[in-house]
Amino acid sequence: MCRRLYAAVLTLVLASAALNGCAKKQQTAELGTEANPIKMALVPSLDTQKLVKSGEMLGEMLERETGLKFDVSVPVSYAAVVAAMGAGTVDVGWLSPLPYVLARDQYGVEVVLTTVRDNSTVYWSFIIARTDTGISTLADLKGKTFAYGDPVSTSGCLYAKDLIRRSGYDPDKFFSQVQYAGAHDKVVMAVYNKQVDGGAIYGGVVSDAREKVADTIKDVMDKTRVVSKSMSIPNDTVSARKGLPPEIVRKVADGLMKIAKSDEGRIAVMDLYGIDGFVKAKDSDYDSVRQVAQTEGIKLEQLGK
Known part of the structure; x- marks a missing residue:
């Protein structure tokens, strides 16, 4: 057992030395x-x-x-x-x-x-929903399920919450259930597949995140729509x-x-x-x-x- 322990410790020491050597070599090498x-x-x-x-x-x-x-x-x-x-x-x-x-x-x-x-050097947070749900305004999403992107995504979360607040609602109480899908294309997929009633994605002057899945979901632009958008974002x-x-x-x-x-x-x-x-x-x-x-x-x- 002592021999096995010694061997394990020796392995860790050698590995650590190798890593430290690589790190020092990288630190001393010119950047780029x-x-x-x-x-x-x-x-x-x-x-x-x-x-x-x-x-x-x-x-x-x-x-x-x-x-x-x-x-x-x-x-x-x-x-x-x-x-x-x-x-x-x-x-x-x-x-x-x-x-x-x-x-x-x-x-x-x-x-x-x-x-x-x-x-353009600005974009927006778009709130999207399926066209067959009867949801056509932000108010229609009250009490529904919703998908944000990453919790610190500017358009996928922050400005969507700001839009809800500016519309007179509390974003923490507006939806019945919220999930954070991560990437914008995953939000689109969640809305399209009816996993949630609405979602927040980035939107530009002539395009938005839905186009990132349009190659695989041919009718995504027809089956979903933008129901509201935030103030502009740099x-x-x-x-x-x-x-x-x-x-x-x-x-x-x-x-x-x-x-x-x-x-x-x-x-x-x-x-x-x-x-x-x-x-x-x-x-x-x-x-x-x-x-x-x-x-x-x-x-x-x-x-x-």
């Missing part, structure tokens, strides 16, 4: 090299496998454009991306507005770019962790903006999050989101709940 690539994380607002595929394609384009090396990931939640940026284990995060505001206020994360969709961000070298921030920003203007790049960013471009951004662009979050009492510690 093969040994220490720039860690870029995408929030899981849509199907994770599709995001990974599109994200890796975009990462390869960024490598060609900037000469830097990238490691692209899709963590399990919005909260995981924020926490990783706060810990310095993610360098660049594609954060939706609410996670960005929380990450900025708590960890000093800096917004670099705002995404553009259909020539588009999602590409943000940098605190302390990321300015030269790297510049290269990433310039690289993404250039890629989005190329034929191949337009396809990549459209496949990723339905993006057709980027513009430079500043923190004050997201003050309206900050105000809504304060009204709804959203705090960073709620991210993991």
